[in-house]
Amino acid sequence: MLVLKALSLGPMHGYGIGQRIQQLAQDMLQVEEGTLYPALYRIENRGWIHGEWGISTNNRRARFYKLTRAGRKQLSVEESQWEYLSLAIKKVMQVT
Amino acid sequence: MANVKSFLRRLQTLWRSEQLHNEIAEEMRFHIDQRAADNIQRGMPPAEARKEAERRFGGVARIQEQSYELRSAGWIESFVQDVVYGSRLLRRTPGFTLAAVLTLALGIGASTAMFSILYSMLLRPLPYPQPEKLVSLAEKHISAASRGPVSAANFYDWKDQSRAFSGVAAYAGWSLNMTGTDTPERLKGALVSPELFDVLGVLPVRGRTFMPDEDQSAKSDVAVVSSKLWDRVFGPKAQLDGQSVVLNGTRTSIIGIMPANFAFPSREIEVWVPLSLSSQNRQNREGKWLNVIGRIRPGANIAQLRDSMNVIAQRLQQSYPGTNAGWGVDVVPLHENQTGRLRSRILTLFAAVTLLLLIACSNVAGLWLTRSIRRRREFAIRAAIGAGRSRIVRQLLTESLLLSLAAGTCGLALGYWVIQIVRGTILNTLPANPEIVMDSRVLAFGLMLSLSTVVVFGLVPALRVSQVNLQHSLKSGGPGVPGSKLTGRRLLVVSQVALSFVLLAGAGLLTKSFVRLVSVNPGFDTHQILTMEINLPRARYRTSAQHIAFLQHVLERVRQIPGVESASAVSDLPLRGNSMTFKVLQQVAQRTTAGSLPDAGVR
Numbered sequence: 001m002l003v004l005k006a007l008s009l010g011p012m013h014g015y016g017i018g019q020r021i022q023q024l025a026q027d028m029l030q031v032e033e034g035t036l037y038p039a040l041y042r043i044e045n046r047g048w049i050h051g052e053w054g055i056s057t058n059n060r061r062a063r064f065y066k067l068t069r070a071g072r073k074q075l076s077v078e079e080s081q082w083e084y085l086s087l088a089i090k091k092v093m094q095v096t
Numbered sequence: 097m098a099n100v101k102s103f104l105r106r107l108q109t110l111w112r113s114e115q116l117h118n119e120i121a122e123e124m125r126f127h128i129d130q131r132a133a134d135n136i137q138r139g140m141p142p143a144e145a146r147k148e149a150e151r152r153f154g155g156v157a158r159i160q161e162q163s164y165e166l167r168s169a170g171w172i173e174s175f176v177q178d179v180v181y182g183s184r185l186l187r188r189t190p191g192f193t194l195a196a197v198l199t200l201a202l203g204i205g206a207s208t209a210m211f212s213i214l215y216s217m218l219l220r221p222l223p224y225p226q227p228e229k230l231v232s233l234a235e236k237h238i239s240a241a242s243r244g245p246v247s248a249a250n251f252y253d254w255k256d257q258s259r260a261f262s263g264v265a266a267y268a269g270w271s272l273n274m275t276g277t278d279t280p281e282r283l284k285g286a287l288v289s290p291e292l293f294d295v296l297g298v299l300p301v302r303g304r305t306f307m308p309d310e311d312q313s314a315k316s317d318v319a320v321v322s323s324k325l326w327d328r329v330f331g332p333k334a335q336l337d338g339q340s341v342v343l344n345g346t347r348t349s350i351i352g353i354m355p356a357n358f359a360f361p362s363r364e365i366e367v368w369v370p371l372s373l374s375s376q377n378r379q380n381r382e383g384k385w386l387n388v389i390g391r392i393r394p395g396a397n398i399a400q401l402r403d404s405m406n407v408i409a410q411r412l413q414q415s416y417p418g419t420n421a422g423w424g425v426d427v428v429p430l431h432e433n434q435t436g437r438l439r440s441r442i443l444t445l446f447a448a449v450t451l452l453l454l455i456a457c458s459n460v461a462g463l464w465l466t467r468s469i470r471r472r473r474e475f476a477i478r479a480a481i482g483a484g485r486s487r488i489v490r491q492l493l494t495e496s497l498l499l500s501l502a503a504g505t506c507g508l509a510l511g512y513w514v515i516q517i518v519r520g521t522i523l524n525t526l527p528a529n530p531e532i533v534m535d536s537r538v539l540a541f542g543l544m545l546s547l548s549t550v551v552v553f554g555l556v557p558a559l560r561v562s563q564v565n566l567q568h569s570l571k572s573g574g575p576g577v578p579g580s581k582l583t584g585r586r587l588l589v590v591s592q593v594a595l596s597f598v599l600l601a602g603a604g605l606l607t608k609s610f611v612r613l614v615s616v617n618p619g620f621d622t623h624q625i626l627t628m629e630i631n632l633p634r635a636r637y638r639t640s641a642q643h644i645a646f647l648q649h650v651l652e653r654v655r656q657i658p659g660v661e662s663a664s665a666v667s668d669l670p671l672r673g674n675s676m677t678f679k680v681l682q683q684v685a686q687r688t689t690a691g692s693l694p695d696a697g698v699r
Contacts (some may be wrong), residue, residue, distance in 0.1 A: 014213060015130040032154035033131070037124065041166040045106070056126070058133075063123045 001082065003036075003043060004067060004075040012065035013056060014040060040065060048074050106168060113168060120163045128153050174487070178494035186498060192467060197503045198461045200553075201457030204507030204545050206449040209514035213537040214446050217435050223357060225297040226391075231398060232433035233264070233388040233405070236426040243426040246388045248373055249421070251289075251383040254388070257408045260401040262393045265292035266371060266386040267361060270679055271631045274367075276342035277329050282631070285343075285367035286360075292368070293320075295391045296360060302334050303352030306370050316372035319348045324354040325366040343369065345635025361387065381419035402427045435527060444602070451599045453545070454552070456594040460499075461553035465588070468492060469556045488663065489558045496554025497547075504546030508534075556588070624661075
């Protein structure tokens with residue numbers, strides 16, 4: 001979901017996606033950066049994002065990912081599911 | 097859809113696996129370089145910036161490997177590798193390959209051929225609408241074990257009295273001489289009551305079938321023909337209107353053409369003519385010669401039909417004790433009747449060829465196991481450099497698959513050939529003589545059979561061999577010596593011997609009954625005897641005297657042929673021909689009452 005959210009702002013390469021997620025989360029999430037790539041390929045296999053080689057801002061070849069139509073739909077599904085789930089958890093936690 | 101696309105994309109990587117490796121490496125290098133550059137910008141010294149970037153990225157080799165798995169065709173790639181490797185190995189040991197393929201091909205071929213016979217004769221429903229509603233009716237004497245044909249008078253009484261049918265019809269085989277065309281021909285035909293086509297629910301492709309009153313002798317000079325006969329005599333494009341032929345000396349108009357697949361009562365029948373009986377013949381209860389079929393009325397079932405027929409039969413017994421005493425009605429589904437006597441024989445043969453296939457499988461499994469054990473070192477090395485057990489099993493199974501598919505192909509060809517032979521010889525002697533073809537169902541069965549042989553002969557050796565004891569296998573210089581675990585192979589040998597015995601016993605019994613069948617003493621010597629059949633058209637040979645004169649003339653001429661010792665004529669040859677029953681008239685001093693006359697059955 002985080003990857004899809006990051007890409008909803010526009011196409012980006014793997015490094016950029018990692019940066020965006022960290023920015024959006026205001027450095028609250030720290031992961032091994034490399035593990036992003038298997039995740040990206042898995043999402044690509046599902047058809048939610050599409051990767052293509054392009055030229056980065058510093059003139060190097062980089063693989064850019066963009067959200068597909070199916071990916072956009074998936075994002076909205078996951079967002080509403082997430083809202084529902086977090087709401088439910090919040091309610092449970094308020095009981096005590 | 098997206099999944100299909102991604103699958104196809106991954107499939108393309110089969111031909112560019114190196115490029116894919118490079119791409120993944122490049123993408124990750126880009127990431128690390130970018131991070132290092134950012135670090136330098138933040139004021140880190142270059143060497144430390146690079147190290148920090150690598151640390152944050154994690155294990156590059158591991159991640160690259162994982163990524164490759166995800167983006168490549170995965171198991172398909174390894175499957176293709178296995179196929180290439182396996183076929184190379186099989187080619188390198190042609191003796192083994194040939195033996196295994198031939199053994200399996202024999203098993204698969206026999207099973208497939210037998211299955212297509214089984215399917216055509218027992219499983220395939222009759223080619224008529226609602227075939228389960230069709231029944232065969234026969235007369236059966238309380239003292240007799242088997243059912244027999246029906247007398248004309250009884251048939252007409254059944255037809256008039258039973259309410260459980262939507263239709264009843266009778267038919268009997270009938271040979272006809274066809275003239276009035278370019279070439280005179282002798283045809284196999286059938287006398288049928290006009291309702292027959294309605295009962296079966298089959299429409300002609302052209303023209304019409306019989307009207308209910310066309311069994312009256314004044315109107316019965318009509319015939320329905322098969323497509324084959326029509327095409328042969330008149331050509332497929334000829335107009336149906338007004339065409340006629342001379343059948344048994346009577347000019348007969350052709351009123352309809354049946355579809356090419358219509359084969360009732362059997363495939364050789366090419367012409368159907370109305371069963372037109374004189375009123376005297378209609379009242380004959382003693383000559384039993386008609387075959388009767390019926391279609392159960394909608395809403396009724398065969399049990400109700402049997403009940404109502406039993407009531408009718410009892411009534412007839414009371415009304416006509418002289419002819420009907422002890423005669424009941426036997427009702428069975430038509431499909432069962434057409435295959436009845438063959439059913440158990442076909443099933444036995446099918447069981448036998450299945451056993452044969454199992455034996456073939458266990459033989460090949462034995463060969464396969466030996467071969468796999470010789471390759472233990474290879475597997476041990478593979479395991480040592482990181483191949484999982486499932487990977488090795490998969491490789492062995494792929495090789496078995498190759499073998500069994502090759503065998504399946506040969507087997508189907510063999511089966512096709514067997515069917516051709518069976519069709520030409522044995523089937524021609526069967527009454528129903530159904531069309532036996534290798535259709536998609538049979539092919540699917542053959543394929544399924546080949547695949548299941550993989551499981552039977554490939555899986556056990558694969559599992560056994562893949563339990564590699566690394567140390568042991570690598571240490572022993574030659575091919576690994578199988579350890580103590582011989583249970584699998586013992587099981588194989590035991591089952592093989594057991595199966596062979598069953599098959600041998602079965603084959604022995606079959607042969608024995610066959611030998612008995614052919615060595616039955618018919619009570620006369622059949623050596624040096626030739627037979628032939630003639631049928632005299634009634635239009636030209638009206639009286640018995642004319643028949644006899646003709647036959648005597650023929651016999652005299654035949655006796656003059658050099659090499660002929662003697663010649664004779666008879667209405668039906670002993671032990672063959674149509675079955676019928678009639679009364680024997682005894683010439684005794686005291687006239688007996690009609691009821692106590694013995695019945696003679698002629699088969």
